[in-house]
Amino acid sequence: MPSENITTRRQFMTASDSTRIAYYVDDFTDPWKEPQTLFMTHPAMSSARRLYAFVPHLARHYRVVRMDMRGHGSSPVPSPDLPLTRERLMQDLLELQNHLGVERAHFLGAAGGGYLAQWLAIAHPERVLSILLFASKPGLKHSQAASWIPQIEAKGLRPFLLETIGDRFPPGYADKEHIAWFVDEIARNDIEFIKRFILKMTGLYWMDEVGAIRCPTLIVAPGDESIGDGGAYPEMHQRIPTSELLVYDGGRHNIGDYLADRCAADALAFLRRHFP
Amino acid sequence: MPYVERPGAPTLHYVVDDFTDPWKNAPYLILQHGNGRSAQFWYSWVPYLSRFYKIVRPDVRGLGRSSADFNLETEFTLETCVDDVRAIIDHLGADSVHFCGESMGGMIGMALATLHPSRVRTLTLVSTPVSINERGKVTFTAQDPAAGKAGSVDTWLEASNRNMRFPPDADPGLVTWYNAEFKKNRREVQAAMGELVNRANVASYLANIKVPVLGLYPTNGPLTTPEQEQMLINSIQDLRLIHMPASYHKVQMIFPAACATHLLHFIARYDGVPCREN
Numbered sequence: 001m002p003s004e005n006i007t008t009r010r011q012f013m014t015a016s017d018s019t020r021i022a023y024y025v026d027d028f029t030d031p032w033k034e035p036q037t038l039f040m041t042h043p044a045m046s047s048a049r050r051l052y053a054f055v056p057h058l059a060r061h062y063r064v065v066r067m068d069m070r071g072h073g074s075s076p077v078p079s080p081d082l083p084l085t086r087e088r089l090m091q092d093l094l095e096l097q098n099h100l101g102v103e104r105a106h107f108l109g110a111a112g113g114g115y116l117a118q119w120l121a122i123a124h125p126e127r128v129l130s131i132l133l134f135a136s137k138p139g140l141k142h143s144q145a146a147s148w149i150p151q152i153e154a155k156g157l158r159p160f161l162l163e164t165i166g167d168r169f170p171p172g173y174a175d176k177e178h179i180a181w182f183v184d185e186i187a188r189n190d191i192e193f194i195k196r197f198i199l200k201m202t203g204l205y206w207m208d209e210v211g212a213i214r215c216p217t218l219i220v221a222p223g224d225e226s227i228g229d230g231g232a233y234p235e236m237h238q239r240i241p242t243s244e245l246l247v248y249d250g251g252r253h254n255i256g257d258y259l260a261d262r263c264a265a266d267a268l269a270f271l272r273r274h275f276p
Numbered sequence: 277m278p279y280v281e282r283p284g285a286p287t288l289h290y291v292v293d294d295f296t297d298p299w300k301n302a303p304y305l306i307l308q309h310g311n312g313r314s315a316q317f318w319y320s321w322v323p324y325l326s327r328f329y330k331i332v333r334p335d336v337r338g339l340g341r342s343s344a345d346f347n348l349e350t351e352f353t354l355e356t357c358v359d360d361v362r363a364i365i366d367h368l369g370a371d372s373v374h375f376c377g378e379s380m381g382g383m384i385g386m387a388l389a390t391l392h393p394s395r396v397r398t399l400t401l402v403s404t405p406v407s408i409n410e411r412g413k414v415t416f417t418a419q420d421p422a423a424g425k426a427g428s429v430d431t432w433l434e435a436s437n438r439n440m441r442f443p444p445d446a447d448p449g450l451v452t453w454y455n456a457e458f459k460k461n462r463r464e465v466q467a468a469m470g471e472l473v474n475r476a477n478v479a480s481y482l483a484n485i486k487v488p489v490l491g492l493y494p495t496n497g498p499l500t501t502p503e504q505e506q507m508l509i510n511s512i513q514d515l516r517l518i519h520m521p522a523s524y525h526k527v528q529m530i531f532p533a534a535c536a537t538h539l540l541h542f543i544a545r546y547d548g549v550p551c552r553e554n
Binding site for chain 1: 295297298299300319320322323324326327447449450452453457552
């Protein structure tokens with residue numbers, strides 16, 4: 001019985017290194033108008049499915065396009081001999097933007113997905129209307145993320161996630177079924193590729209480049225960020241003159257999951273304020 | 277997108293939009309279009325509803341992407357339309373659903389609620405009359421002569437839009453889109469449904485509707501006149517009537533946010549589904 005919204009509008013694009021990229025379009029705007037496009041990119045170890053809650057808030061006003069980053073969700077795992085670099089990941093999103101014929105767009109990213117939005121704003125400002133970042137710092141280098149890999153290998157992915165769930169959800173988060181679904185979703189990905197991806201991200205940090213970002217930038221920061229350095233958010237805000245900083249007091253890393261409606265509402269308010 | 281295949285009956289197409297929390301197994305809400313239209317005409321309601329309910333938008337047989345492989349003369353009745361909806365509810369694997377129909381779609385809903393009460397949790401009627409008066413009658417034909425000639429769909433659309441469907445200050449883009457989308461459907465099916473609509477009368481169903489009913493109606497609507505409304509009020513046991521601030525028929529497209537919000541609150545009260553406004 002079909003009840004999965006995610007598969008009904010799935011399409012594929014072939015990236016310039018022959019890797020297939022899955023994407024999903026949701027558009028409930030008035031068909032006789034020309035809406036702006038909002039791309040959304042999910043966290044690492046995730047997929048476009050995890051961004052479902054954002055869609056209805058935003059798709060009445062924007063054409064929403066969710067991309068599965070290479071190797072995640074329905075985007076097949078790329079061959080190990082294909083380079084996995086910052087440039088390649090950004091290029092996937094840029095090529096999707098070209099594929100859809102969108103000159104300039106908004107880019108919303110949660111955690112690792114926000115890296116792609118930042119890279120685009122730095123390298124291709126002419127293609128970017130705004131970026132909206134949720135728990136997304138300039139890289140994972142100054143974090144404990146590198147220690148995740150040996151832990152995953154020693155304990156298994158699910159036990160590792162459940163043990164460290166306090167980094168992602170607030171203490172005493174009541175919806176246990178949500179956490180179970182969350183863990184299941186992560187476990188759907190290819191574990192070897194996940195490890196490769198995390199390892200790559202932990203080697204990158206580009207705080208010294210964010211000052212080049214000139215578009216309206218929303219930085220939403222979990223107030224109690226415990227993955228990486230929470231001080232990175234105000235530092236980003238200081239360096240990006242066109243940015244706004246919104247702190248969710250007491251928030252943990254996965255605000256895009258357990259506060260999705262709030263995040264989407266703040267995203268919509270930001271967009272409408274800057275692009276009436 | 278899902279298709280329902282059945283022996284001896286046309287294949288039906290419907291759209292599902294579901295942005296609910298997957299672990300909550302949200303209930304289904306069917307949005308049924310009316311005369312000559314299709315699932316597409318509900319697009320503006322979906323964002324207000326789909327975070328809390330799985331939204332199902334069927335295409336009536338022969339319209340949208342549903343098959344026209346059936347006898348237009350003998351197999352296009354209120355009963356076959358009801359059977360089609362029941363087939364979709366079965367295909368969803370649902371015991372019961374919420375049903376919301378606009379105009380003729382609401383008439384299908386009334387018949388469904390009477391004939392298959394256990395499958396319907398609540399019924400919402402959007403601009404649904406008991407029978408169609410002169411202002412609402414379909415006058416174009418399957419032959420669809422050139423625009424401007426009697427019996428053409430263009431002539432009928434222009435006149436009926438002006439006379440009853442949209443206010444004079446409606447967004448011209450909306451009206452243009454409405455006409456273009458309407459004309460995408462098979463004319464012979466629309467003409468046949470028009471005949472069904474022209475003679476439809478659901479008066480005999482009203483007193484047998486046992487489920488809670490919400491009405492979302494224009495104020496002094498051109499088709500849903502005070503006399504028509506009074507018949508609903510007199511005969512439907514559990515009816516709540518809300519009037520939108522316009523005296524034109526197509527409140528579905530003039531007030532999508534308000535209508536969808538009224539609908540959401542109505543059905544959520546029934547299920548106890550939390551639907552906070554964030």
